[in-house]
Amino acid sequence: MKLHITLILIASLFATNAAIAQPADMKGMEGMKGMEGMEGMKGMKGADQKKMNHQTTAIVKAVDVKKGTVLLAHEAIASLNWPAMTMEFWVENPAMFSKLIVGNKVMVEFMQQGNKSVIVVVQ
Numbered sequence: 001m002k003l004h005i006t007l008i009l010i011a012s013l014f015a016t017n018a019a020i021a022q023p024a025d026m027k028g029m030e031g032m033k034g035m036e037g038m039e040g041m042k043g044m045k046g047a048d049q050k051k052m053n054h055q056t057t058a059i060v061k062a063v064d065v066k067k068g069t070v071l072l073a074h075e076a077i078a079s080l081n082w083p084a085m086t087m088e089f090w091v092e093n094p095a096m097f098s099k100l101i102v103g104n105k106v107m108v109e110f111m112q113q114g115n116k117s118v119i120v121v122v123q
């Protein structure tokens with residue numbers, strides 16, 4: 001009797017698997033469409049990466065209030081695959097210059113706008 005129930009259970013398991021198999025295959029095909037979607041998302045990621053904020057710690061090397069830029073010796077930035085370097089950043093708000101004093105160590109958040117790195121937060 002127990003054996004009988006076991007066989008029925010096994011049979012029903014197979015039946016369930018068989019029933020699942022088809023939609024699973026179709027899901028596989030949807031998965032291929034999904035990959036196209038992922039390509040699209042990669043494209044968006046590229047765009048998002050430019051819109052997203054990046055963070056780094058840096059030493060203020062020089063400021064140009066008139067131009068609205070600051071020269072920072074920043075640490076490596078993993079989110080952009082950038083090594084540590086000294087480069088020019090634009091400031092979003094001139095009020096930030098109160099914190100961007102030559103010789104100061106600052107934590108900045110910035111965005112890539114075109115080929116400019118624009119600081120949006122200074123700490």
Ligand SMILES: [Cu+2]
Pocket residue numbers: 074082084085086087
């Ligand atoms: Cu840099």
